[in-house]
Amino acid sequence: MLILADLPTDIPPPRKQKFFMPLSVLFFILFIGMVGCSSFNTGLDKTTQKELIELKKKYFTQLRSDLASKAITLGTNSEKIRERYGEPDDKFSSGSTSSHSEIWTYEKVMVKESLESANPIRLYFENNKLISWNY
Numbered sequence: 001m002l003i004l005a006d007l008p009t010d011i012p013p014p015r016k017q018k019f020f021m022p023l024s025v026l027f028f029i030l031f032i033g034m035v036g037c038s039s040f041n042t043g044l045d046k047t048t049q050k051e052l053i054e055l056k057k058k059y060f061t062q063l064r065s066d067l068a069s070k071a072i073t074l075g076t077n078s079e080k081i082r083e084r085y086g087e088p089d090d091k092f093s094s095g096s097t098s099s100h101s102e103i104w105t106y107e108k109v110m111v112k113e114s115l116e117s118a119n120p121i122r123l124y125f126e127n128n129k130l131i132s133w134n135y
Contacts (some may be wrong), residue, residue, distance in 0.1 A: 024093040057109045059085045063121055067133055078102065081123065090125070101126050 063085045066072045072081070081104070082088075088104035095101060106121040124132040 013031075053109055056086070060106055060108055060121070063106055064135060067121065067135065072130065072133075073132055074132075078125050078128045078130070081130065089120075099127055102128075 044135060063072075086104065089107040090105040092103040092105075093100070102125040104123040104125070106123075108118050108120065110118055119135055121135040122133060
């Protein structure tokens, strides 16, 4: 039987881990480095950013107009779409050994005073040929 009085009383308290603070600072720095911070400079001046936004608006408007007027038809090659309207804002790909499917999404650039619909344009490709779209 162990009696508390038999325990030594001169045991020092457990030591705090000294590496915890530097390790947490290191993880924080790595996190900011990977994720980024919105206050960092993007490398583009405001004129270039405005030009890119205007170009994106132009491509989106032209794509929607061409789809509505049937200027783009089923079977159109994905490279032709990319050359004419730029890179999509989002791309989902899947496939197997016998086929490859992609969904491209073009997002509308919205301005505060715009009351227009914000629906994106989605293009569906099978083996690099347009098979469907919606907007």
